Amino acid sequence: MRYDVNGLTSGAKIDQELVVDLALSVDTAVMWWSDFGTGELTWTPGLDGLFGLPGAQEQHIRAKLEELVAPLTSAARAASVWQDFALEQSFFTPEGETRWVHLRARTCVGPDTQGMLGIITDVTSRHEHQVALTDLADRYRLLVELSPEAIAVHQEGLVVYANPTTVRSLGASSAGQVLGRPITEFVHADSTPEMQRRIEGLADPGAASEPAEATLKRLDGGTVDVESVSVRTTWEGRPAFQVIMRDITEQKAAAAALRYQAALVTHVSDALIATTAAGVVTSWNPAAETVYGFTAADAIGQQVAEVVGAELDPETILAAGGVARATHRRKDGGLLDVRVSAAQMDAGYVLVCADETARRRAEQHFTTVVAALEEGVVVVGPTGLVESANPAAERILGITEDEVMGESSSLAELYDESGAPIPEAAYPTALTRRTGLPQNTRIVQVRRPDGRTIWISIACRALDMEGDPPHAAVISFTDITDRRMMDARLEYEATHDALTGLANRTVVINRLSRAGQERAGRQTAVLFVDLDKFKVINDSLGHGVGDRVLQIMGTRLRHGARVGDLVGRLGGDEFAVIADAIGGPDEAVELAEQLRRLLSRPVLVDGRQLHIDASIGIVLVSSGDAREGEDILRDADLAMYQAKTRGRGRYAIFDVELRERTQRRLQLEQDLRDAAGAGQLWLAYQPIVDLRTGRRTAVEGLLRWTHPRYGVVPPGEFIPLAEESDLINLVGAYMLRTATQETLRLREQDDPDLALTVNLSARQLDDPALVPDVRAALAETELPAGAVCMEITESAVMRDPDVAARTLAALRELGVRLAIDDFGTGYSSLAQLLRLPLDTLKIDQSFIAGLGRSRDADALVTSIIAMAHAVDLTVVAEGVETAEQLDFLRGLDCDLAQGFHLGRPTPVGEFPPQDPR
Numbered sequence: 001m002r003y004d005v006n007g008l009t010s011g012a013k014i015d016q017e018l019v020v021d022l023a024l025s026v027d028t029a030v031m032w033w034s035d036f037g038t039g040e041l042t043w044t045p046g047l048d049g050l051f052g053l054p055g056a057q058e059q060h061i062r063a064k065l066e067e068l069v070a071p072l073t074s075a076a077r078a079a080s081v082w083q084d085f086a087l088e089q090s091f092f093t094p095e096g097e098t099r100w101v102h103l104r105a106r107t108c109v110g111p112d113t114q115g116m117l118g119i120i121t122d123v124t125s126r127h128e129h130q131v132a133l134t135d136l137a138d139r140y141r142l143l144v145e146l147s148p149e150a151i152a153v154h155q156e157g158l159v160v161y162a163n164p165t166t167v168r169s170l171g172a173s174s175a176g177q178v179l180g181r182p183i184t185e186f187v188h189a190d191s192t193p194e195m196q197r198r199i200e201g202l203a204d205p206g207a208a209s210e211p212a213e214a215t216l217k218r219l220d221g222g223t224v225d226v227e228s229v230s231v232r233t234t235w236e237g238r239p240a241f242q243v244i245m246r247d248i249t250e251q252k253a254a255a256a257a258l259r260y261q262a263a264l265v266t267h268v269s270d271a272l273i274a275t276t277a278a279g280v281v282t283s284w285n286p287a288a289e290t291v292y293g294f295t296a297a298d299a300i301g302q303q304v305a306e307v308v309g310a311e312l313d314p315e316t317i318l319a320a321g322g323v324a325r326a327t328h329r330r331k332d333g334g335l336l337d338v339r340v341s342a343a344q345m346d347a348g349y350v351l352v353c354a355d356e357t358a359r360r361r362a363e364q365h366f367t368t369v370v371a372a373l374e375e376g377v378v379v380v381g382p383t384g385l386v387e388s389a390n391p392a393a394e395r396i397l398g399i400t401e402d403e404v405m406g407e408s409s410s411l412a413e414l415y416d417e418s419g420a421p422i423p424e425a426a427y428p429t430a431l432t433r434r435t436g437l438p439q440n441t442r443i444v445q446v447r448r449p450d451g452r453t454i455w456i457s458i459a460c461r462a463l464d465m466e467g468d469p470p471h472a473a474v475i476s477f478t479d480i481t482d483r484r485m486m487d488a489r490l491e492y493e494a495t496h497d498a499l500t501g502l503a504n505r506t507v508v509i510n511r512l513s514r515a516g517q518e519r520a521g522r523q524t525a526v527l528f529v530d531l532d533k534f535k536v537i538n539d540s541l542g543h544g545v546g547d548r549v550l551q552i553m554g555t556r557l558r559h560g561a562r563v564g565d566l567v568g569r570l571g572g573d574e575f576a577v578i579a580d581a582i583g584g585p586d587e588a589v590e591l592a593e594q595l596r597r598l599l600s601r602p603v604l605v606d607g608r609q610l611h612i613d614a615s616i617g618i619v620l621v622s623s624g625d626a627r628e629g630e631d632i633l634r635d636a637d638l639a640m641y642q643a644k645t646r647g648r649g650r651y652a653i654f655d656v657e658l659r660e661r662t663q664r665r666l667q668l669e670q671d672l673r674d675a676a677g678a679g680q681l682w683l684a685y686q687p688i689v690d691l692r693t694g695r696r697t698a699v700e701g702l703l704r705w706t707h708p709r710y711g712v713v714p715p716g717e718f719i720p721l722a723e724e725s726d727l728i729n730l731v732g733a734y735m736l737r738t739a740t741q742e743t744l745r746l747r748e749q750d751d752p753d754l755a756l757t758v759n760l761s762a763r764q765l766d767d768p769a770l771v772p773d774v775r776a777a778l779a780e781t782e783l784p785a786g787a788v789c790m791e792i793t794e795s796a797v798m799r800d801p802d803v804a805a806r807t808l809a810a811l812r813e814l815g816v817r818l819a820i821d822d823f824g825t826g827y828s829s830l831a832q833l834l835r836l837p838l839d840t841l842k843i844d845q846s847f848i849a850g851l852g853r854s855r856d857a858d859a860l861v862t863s864i865i866a867m868a869h870a871v872d873l874t875v876v877a878e879g880v881e882t883a884e885q886l887d888f889l890r891g892l893d894c895d896l897a898q899g900f901h902l903g904r905p906t907p908v909g910e911f912p913p914q915d916p917r
């Protein structure tokens with residue numbers, strides 16, 4: 001390039017060095033100068049060409065130049081010190097072509113000059129080259145990014161680039177999971193040495209390996225088979241390897257499938273034979289060798305009929321649908337059952353010959369087995385026609401196979417367990433044929449042609465599950481008639497009483513549980529029948545007679561009950577009759593009476609005539625009654641018990657009051673144990689008056705129980721309860737202690753000679769603690785023994801006279817006085833009583849009540865008093881309620897009297913003082 005600094009517009013004083021420096025830095029360039037002082041713009045020649053305006057007028061060139069350098073000059077004016085500026089600008093030539101220029105300039109500040117010197121260079125060609133290059137890189141990158149092949153770059157063993165296909169193939173979700181990790185992490189250990197070897201051979205940039213198979217390891221642990229090529233490349237200035245990989249998994253699978261198919265042909269057990277159109281064998285697989293005994297070498301080239309030992313015309317088979325059964329012959333002469341399928345192929349046929357000899361043998365075996373089965377087996381076709389029946393089926397159903405073959409399977413009439421006919425559509429075979437579903441263990445009755453009805457247990461299943469219904473079905477069954485009879489027998493035994501054949505207790509209770517569901521308005525009567533004194537018969541005449549009596553009574557009850565009534569034996573001599581639809585209590589009583597009359601008729605057993613009565617408890621159950629069967633029976637039992645207390649041969653109707661009484665009794669029994677401890681037991685005192693002086697000489701302590709729920713309970717109710725257990729001893733001891741203490745208090749008040757009378761119960765006489773208890777009570781209170789009198793009833797003494805005598809003697813030894821209570825109610829003789837160490841005799845209140853009204857009572861009381869006085873016994877008259885009675889007794893010279901007329905039993909705190917005399 002040539003330039004001339006002197007050619008610049010005059011006045012420019014320019015540093016030569018600067019010019020040279022600038023000039024050296026450019027290629028094809030034009031120099032320009034902008035004087036800030038004068039605003040002048042000058043340039044060296046060549047600018048017209050550079051601007052694509054050859055020979056253009058100066059003003060045009062100046063205008064273009066001004067436009068291009070304007071950014072520089074304005075920037076330079078703003079800058080305070082000298083500075084370099086550079087700028088690349090484009091513009092259009094008049095031809096419409098884009099040109100690029102590079103502008104470089106430096107401000108020049110001298111003593112008399114101030115401006116900017118610059119060089120303008122055409123850089124269009126460099127620019128175009130650059131763009132083309134960027135374009136190319138972009139396009140290549142895109143290609144790599146979008147490539148369906150996996151492309152990756154690794155450098156020094158680490159992955160530095162991976163395209164999306166690589167990322168996807170490795171099972172990663174982003175390139176981040178792959179980049180920076182050792183390449184060996186993604187190559188299967190088996191493929192690593194080979195890969196290493198291949199890239200080692202790539203010494204020069206651009207060198208590529210041969211395609212080779214490798215296995216990649218995916219992040220999820222799976223593998224991918226690829227074919228890969230490695231290329232030696234440069235990555236950021238340093239050597240690297242680009243790997244291009246193609247997924248060949250599917251290709252490998254396809255190859256495997258092909259190999260498998262090929263193997264199949266060799267390994268199938270069916271003979272595969274290919275022939276020409278003329279029947280010459282062209283292919284003979286190993287199975288054909290095995291089946292027919294000819295080697296492929298022997299068979300190929302032969303007529304097919306020769307090697308299968310029979311006529312074999314593919315056309316005939318094709319015409320018949322492509323499949324035929326045939327008998328072929330092996331090379332050694334053995335017969336083969338074969339199924340031949342034929343297909344046309346190329347210029348010949350392919351024949352598949354399946355050896356079914358074994359299967360047919362199995363079929364034959366199977367038929368033999370079915371024939372030998374105990375179970376009946378019948379095969380029914382899809383349309384319901386019988387296809388076969390084995391001998392067992394013939395035997396069980398009483399038919400022959402010939403008779404039923406091809407007939408409808410609904411020929412046999414079926415009945416369900418209750419004996420109702422089963423509609424044909426609901427037959428097990430019909431159901432299975434229609435639905436394909438198996439029917440398991442259905443129990444049905446079959447009417448045989450000979451009229452006999454048998455029970456069979458049926459199972460039925462479809463023969464072919466594929467395809468649409470109706471299906472063919474196989475039905476198998478066993479004759480369970482005997483078992484059924486046994487079951488019926490067992491059921492009968494489980495529900496019936498063995499002795500009488502009546503329903504047993506379980507059945508009765510079950511039936512009772514349904515009684516409450518009776519329709520409104522009608523009631524169910526439950527009669528609980530108990531034979532009176534049956535135990536005596538059993539014990540005295542033996543169980544044989546007893547059993548006979550029970551049987552006879554059972555029969556009588558059955559006859560006496562109405563049709564439809566349930567008669568059951570509950571056990572022992574207890575029976576129950578459940579009568580539904582009873583009009584009311586009257587009707588129930590009428591039935592009870594009728595049964596009782598029947599039962600009480602004389603029974604003749606072993607030549608002996610017996611008279612047996614029965615007590616009957618009746619319960620009426622209305623609709624909606626919530627009682628359980630057991631509850632109802634218990635209530636009926638209660639009523640029966642009630643009836644018995646009224647004497648023999650009675651009936652009683654249960655009512656709620658009866659149950660409440662029973663419940664109260666149970667409750668009291670339970671609560672009594674704690675009553676004394678809870679302070680609920682106390683004593684009321686009734687005065688005993690001397691008839692001669694009219695003074696109170698003694699009190700009788702009478703027990704009271706204030707029950708938290710029932711209030712004051714009289715001793716007549718709870719003493720018997722206490723007597724049923726040893727509780728009476730506890731209660732008696734408590735009573736004794738309380739009575740002695742309280743009497744002491746009364747004596748201290750105003751009656752120093754007051755005596756105490758207490759009652760002893762029969763059971764207390766056996767209590768070894770009784771005598772010590774009495775002794776202790778006396779010692780504690782210092783009450784003189786002679787001030788205490790103990791009363792025992794006649795019947796208590798009679799229970800065990802010896803024990804009574806012993807205990808009374810012991811008590812007497814303590815100095816205690818003794819009295820006989822309720823005299824006249826028992827049947828003891830006075831003579832018996834006189835053997836006891838008695839002091840006093842209390843005439844029962846029932847006689848006193850009759851005084852002046854009944855001559856008998858008058859006479860009895862008169863003679864008792866006389867007799868007692870004759871043996872020095874003091875006589876007390878109990879239950880004196882009127883002045884007349886009192887006068888009468890006084891007239892008879894009775895010693896003492898007690899009764900409401902003289903004073904009622906009173907708590908100790910309210911006891912009135914002795915009349916002052």
Ligand code: C2E
Binds near residue numbers: 703761822878879
């Ligand atoms: P009991 O020993 O014959 O007692 C007399 C019963 O006649 C008492 O009945 C008394 O309240 C009642 N009574 C008295 N005067 C008259 C009267 O004028 N008219 C009528 N209708 N009754 C009268 P209570 O207290 O109900 O006693 C009943 C029975 O309970 C007693 O008959 C006795 O056998 C027994 N008992 C009472 N307390 C005890 C006790 O502490 N131990 C034992 N083992 N039995 C007792």
Ligand code: CA
Binds near residue numbers: 700759821
């Ligand atoms: Ca008494």
Ligand code: CA
Binds near residue numbers: 821822842844845878
């Ligand atoms: Ca009495």
